[in-house]
Amino acid sequence: RLRADYSTSASNADFEKLPGPPLFDASRETLDPHFYGRLSGRYRLQDGCLMVITHSTKRLYARNSCTNRWQGLKRVSGLVWTGGATVSSATPTHTYTFTLDSTSADAPARALAVEHAQQRLLAEREHRYQRESVVFESADGRTLGADMYRPVEANGRATVLVPGAGAQDRNGHASLNAVLADALAGSGQTVLSYDKRGVRHSTGNWRQASFADLAADARAALDYLRGLQDVDDSFVGLAGSGQAGWVIARAIEQGAQASHVYLISAAGAALTLEEQYLYSSEVQMRCAGLAPPDRERVLRQRQAFVDFVSTGDADSAARLDEMTLLAAAEPALEEWLMPDSAAVNLGAFDWYTTLETDFDPLPVWRNYPGDLLLLFAEFDDITPSSLAMQRVQPLVKARPQNRRAVLLSGAQHRGLQAASVCDAGMSGSLGFAPALFSLLRSSR
Numbered sequence: 001r002l003r004a005d006y007s008t009s010a011s012n013a014d015f016e017k018l019p020g021p022p023l024f025d026a027s028r029e030t031l032d033p034h035f036y037g038r039l040s041g042r043y044r045l046q047d048g049c050l051m052v053i054t055h056s057t058k059r060l061y062a063r064n065s066c067t068n069r070w071q072g073l074k075r076v077s078g079l080v081w082t083g084g085a086t087v088s089s090a091t092p093t094h095t096y097t098f099t100l101d102s103t104s105a106d107a108p109a110r111a112l113a114v115e116h117a118q119q120r121l122l123a124e125r126e127h128r129y130q131r132e133s134v135v136f137e138s139a140d141g142r143t144l145g146a147d148m149y150r151p152v153e154a155n156g157r158a159t160v161l162v163p164g165a166g167a168q169d170r171n172g173h174a175s176l177n178a179v180l181a182d183a184l185a186g187s188g189q190t191v192l193s194y195d196k197r198g199v200r201h202s203t204g205n206w207r208q209a210s211f212a213d214l215a216a217d218a219r220a221a222l223d224y225l226r227g228l229q230d231v232d233d234s235f236v237g238l239a240g241s242g243q244a245g246w247v248i249a250r251a252i253e254q255g256a257q258a259s260h261v262y263l264i265s266a267a268g269a270a271l272t273l274e275e276q277y278l279y280s281s282e283v284q285m286r287c288a289g290l291a292p293p294d295r296e297r298v299l300r301q302r303q304a305f306v307d308f309v310s311t312g313d314a315d316s317a318a319r320l321d322e323m324t325l326l327a328a329a330e331p332a333l334e335e336w337l338m339p340d341s342a343a344v345n346l347g348a349f350d351w352y353t354t355l356e357t358d359f360d361p362l363p364v365w366r367n368y369p370g371d372l373l374l375l376f377a378e379f380d381d382i383t384p385s386s387l388a389m390q391r392v393q394p395l396v397k398a399r400p401q402n403r404r405a406v407l408l409s410g411a412q413h414r415g416l417q418a419a420s421v422c423d424a425g426m427s428g429s430l431g432f433a434p435a436l437f438s439l440l441r442s443s444r
Helices: 010-015 031-037 173-186 211-225 244-254 273-287 291-313 312-326 332-336 360-366 385-398 435-442
Strands: 042-044 050-055 060-064 070-072 073-075 080-084 092-100 110-114 118-127 129-137 143-151 158-161 190-194 238-241 261-262 373-377 403-408
Touching: 010 031, 042 110, 042 173, 042 385, 050 173, 060 092, 060 173, 070 080, 070 360, 092 261, 110 403, 129 173, 129 211, 143 173, 143 211, 158 211, 173 190, 173 238, 173 435, 190 211, 211 238, 211 244, 238 244, 244 261, 244 360, 273 291, 291 312, 291 332, 312 332, 360 385, 373 385, 373 435, 385 403
Parallel strands: 158 190, 158 238, 238 261, 261 373, 373 403
Antiparallel strands: 042 050, 042 118, 050 060, 060 070, 073 080, 080 092, 092 110, 110 118, 129 143, 143 190
């Protein structure tokens, strides 16, 4: 993979500390989780604010606890990174320089310097929790790798962070699970965040896993936490965002004894996967500028597609092929169409064949006795938040003492600040919606 060979003996850490861009093909480069795990964590700035450093498979991220500014960082060297004015801006405005602890090759970085506008703030690592790598086993024999966040001053409560859609490791997409784990562990909760099956240190194949399979992994994580000495086994719960909502609902339906559930931007609080899919399809087309009649043609074709993969019968196949021909008459719509019946392999593993598109989670939450916190985003392009809020309101009114549903104003699907539903990416956002972390801290 190297583009150059210096032919010298060096450790992984030596390589990461070299200045300049990586010598690997950038498209194949991933961060060494051990080395960058040493940089991740909490640092207390001189102004009293916290700088929370997390990492994904590709880059570091920095969150300021006072401003909720969140920056995706760009590598200058292993110990020097830059961030821009928005989450993924390419123009640097901040420089982050880490200082390793020289007493141990495995010790976390001890300090961080942040430079911005000719001002240099120093930050010392704050030891509110310890993070350790663990493994546990699911009911079907899958080995699951995870990070355990153990608070120095634990309150006995514990939470499992369930991965969302796609190939997510313990840190989550863009390290969002690591950000949530820090917030929960910082408030005294023990947190377990695990790699989805088939990702990083977990065995299996997430592409072949149903909601029920993934729910079994979440239940195994709950059981693992309950076996810890410093955890009160009556206060262990589940949390996640996006697809994790359906997985957690399935886990509860299967008998998972969760004392609390936190769901963020999760259609799995009140909608089926089919409803979520059609909503997100319509938003994507609207934001791309497609005219209403064209959007309607595509939505009819996609509805017919979901019906066909759900039933596989001849009538639904004929309906799908009819809708495909009608929509394909407009060449500009071709890229938006799903395959016709002849092109669909119902035996293949894809989201529409492995995941239950008609699973309704609402009855699960009606009967769930534990504490429930549902956070939705005003400008969510994936989950129809207004419809979800409408459906969960009767649940909240029936048991207001331990159920809450909150709409995060000015936020998009990831909990980041946004100005509209079409402002769905991370590039233009300044950071997280301020209410997100205060609501998590105040949750029961």
